[in-house]
Amino acid sequence: MDGNGRWAQGRGLPRTAGHKEGLEAAKRIARAAADLGIKYITLYTFSTENWKRTQEEVGYLMGLIKKHLRAEFEFYKENQIRVEHIGNLAGLPKDVQEEILNAKSDTKDFTGTTCVLAINYGSRDEIVRAANKAAKAEGEITEDNLKKFMDLPELPDIDLLIRTGGEKRLSNFLLWQAAYAEFIFSDTLWPDYTVEEFKKDVLEFEGRNRRFGGIENKNGSGGESK
Secondary structure, three states: OOOHHHHHHOOOOOHHHHHHHHHHHHHHHHHHHHHOOOOEEEEEEEEHHHHHOOHHHHHHHHHHHHHHHHHOHHHHHHHOOEEEEEOOHHHOOHHHHHHHHHHHHHHOOOOOOEEEEEEEEOHHHHHHHHHHHHHHOOOOOOHHHHHOOOOOOOOOOOOEEEEOOOOOOOOOOOOOOOOOOEEEEOOOOHHHOOHHHHHHHHHHHHOOOOOOOOOOOOOOOOOOOO
16 A cells, blocks of 8 residues: 555655545455455555664554554444454554454454455564474464464465556565466555456456466466366
8 A cells, every 4th residue: 555655745745644545546456356256355555674664654553543443343243344363462562462353353253355464464573483483383384274373364365466657576474475476566656546447447357368377278277278
């Protein structure tokens, strides 16, 4: 969800205003995903590298996360959105940890889209933490048993990865899960990203030919199509 700060600066506003507007964009895209029947959507909310930003901006983002996880329960309930988290939970302030755990608990029985919030998340950090856990377990480390130690083992591999804001890089996001992802890079700044553009991107994805190292297989599982 890239471009919040640039969106604000382009309007002569503090960067924090862009993050607030970015939250509204996240809500409308999560609702659209639920309406489309998409089972999982993962939002890169706060990376392990974002701690390098100013103390003021980091503090605002932590407060925004804490406040809105609590305040948006009716939104989750109305749209049957289940909240999950990936990232180093122990590295977050205690009050933020509690709000994340409460949001997960409060929404665990909702049956619609699972909205995964990547907070204090870095893919290399996730893989290293998973590898350390796997190393302490018995047996050979394989793809399957390493995945069991990821932050959210049930999280399927990415089908479509969308990055807004004009940048064309992964920025340490879900490297393991993105092995066969399709990519769309949008020049739109995240606060301006609309439901219409999201649906257009989903339609583009649905028209792509995904081979997974095989031959012909339009948008399905790996291997040769018949």
